[in-house]
Amino acid sequence: MKHSYNIKILVFLLFLILLWDYLNSGIIIKQKLFPQVLEDDNDDKKISIFILAGQSNMVGRGGVINKVWDKFVPPECSSDPRIIRVNENSELEIAKEPLHAGLDHPSKTCGVGPGMAFANAILKKVPNFGTIILVPSAFGGSSVSEWASSNSSLREKMINRTNQAVRYGGKIRGLLWYQGETDTQSEWNMRNFPGEYHKFIHILYKELLHPRVPFIQVALASGQGKSDLLERVRAAQLGMEDIITVDAMGLAVKSDGFHLTTMAQVHLGNMLADAFLKSYI
Known part of the structure; x- marks a missing residue:
């Protein structure tokens, strides 16, 4: 019994x-x-979440030639156990290049983008920053209207994967945005760009429920249409208020005419890190 x-x-x-x-x-x-956060698990500053969104230059085509990535990873983009990514299954894993692998358009080839260089630069400049969770969400060839529409699958996936990252702990610290090349392709796209861009940012903050998260945009380094359309899209970007702008104009572009080279992406990642830290500290 x-x-x-x-x-x-x-x-x-x-x-x-x-x-x-x-x-x-x-x-x-x-x-x-994240064994390093257990000593002070109540301090959400130990885990910082960054969303990476936009189109192919945020995805990263650095090192991609004829749809084949050369697999060269600069030291500035190397893996670090303190840098985690949310993968295509919304699971956490140690981040590595190419950061958007499994998340971009299936017909595209991912290479080096600015995300890993950004995260490594922050940890180098602020050694006690803690753990960084990256939420890669960019999609090659996407227009701003695709991100701004009321039923945008791109925005929905980004929000859902970000919310999944928040569940693991930490706080959303910023959104890095590099988009606009597609909207330089036609006069119609360009005319709609400013309104759709404002609409996207408004909906984004409403759905994220984090109104104070810094929005850091990259002003275009190149376009896919006439030069005057590029300048008009850039003017709309540079005229945006209440967001942080990093200007990519002048960074090295590949022979295709609009994708940044590997080392240009490294430089952009450092620029984005500097812009974030100025707003954070």
């Missing part, structure tokens, strides 16, 4: 343990990936 009672107690305790593991799965994952 006593033996049967002991077995029931053990089964009940096992059930409680399994239930606790299920309800706290996010905490368990965080402990495995």
Whole structure:
């Protein structure tokens, strides 16, 4: 009788343990990936979340020639256990180049972008910054209207994956945005660009529920249409208020005429890090 009672107690305790593991799965994952934050788990500054969105230059085509990536990873873009990414399955993993692998258009080839250089630059400049979670969400060839539409699948996926990252702990610290080349392709796109851009930012903050998150945009270095359309899109970008702008004009562009080279992406990542830290400190 006593033996049967002991077995029931053990089964009940096992059930409680399994239930606790299920309800706290996010905490368990965080402990495995982020051992350095356990000393002060209540300090959400230990984990900083950054969203990377826009189109192909944010995805990164550095090192891609004829749809083949040369696999060259500059030291500034190397992996670090303190830099995590949310992958295509909304799971956390150590980030590495190409950062947008599995997330871009299936017909495109991902190469080096600014994200890893950005994260590494922050950790170099602020060694005690903590852990960085990157949420790569850019999509090659996307127009601003695709991001701004009421039923945008691109924006929905970005928001959902960001919310998944928040579940693991930490706080959204910024959104890095590099988009506009597609909107230089035609007069119609260019005319609609300013209104659609304002609409996108308005909807974005409403859905993110984080109105004070810095929005850091990259002013175009190149376009896919006539030079006057590029300048007009750039003028709309540079005229935006209440956001932070990093100007990519002058950075080296590949022979295709509009994608940044690998080292230009490294330089851009450093520029983005400097812009963020000025707003953060």
